[in-house]
């Protein structure tokens with residue numbers, strides 16, 4: 001997926017970011033037209049298909065855990 005508009009790069013989730021669904025440490029940030037959401041690894045997989053459909057951009061956490 002190639003964004004059509006130039007925009008600032010989204011910031012990868014940090015240790016302070018918590019999954020919007022369960023509160024676990026966030027592993028990915030999903031950029032949507034209306035804002036950002038962060039998800040843990042579990043919910044990233046759970047919503048994988050929706051994320052691929054909806055997301056403008058997805059950034060993964062830099063940290064291995």
Ligand SMILES: [Zn+2]
Pocket residue numbers: 019020021022023024039040041042043
């Ligand atoms: Zn979660």
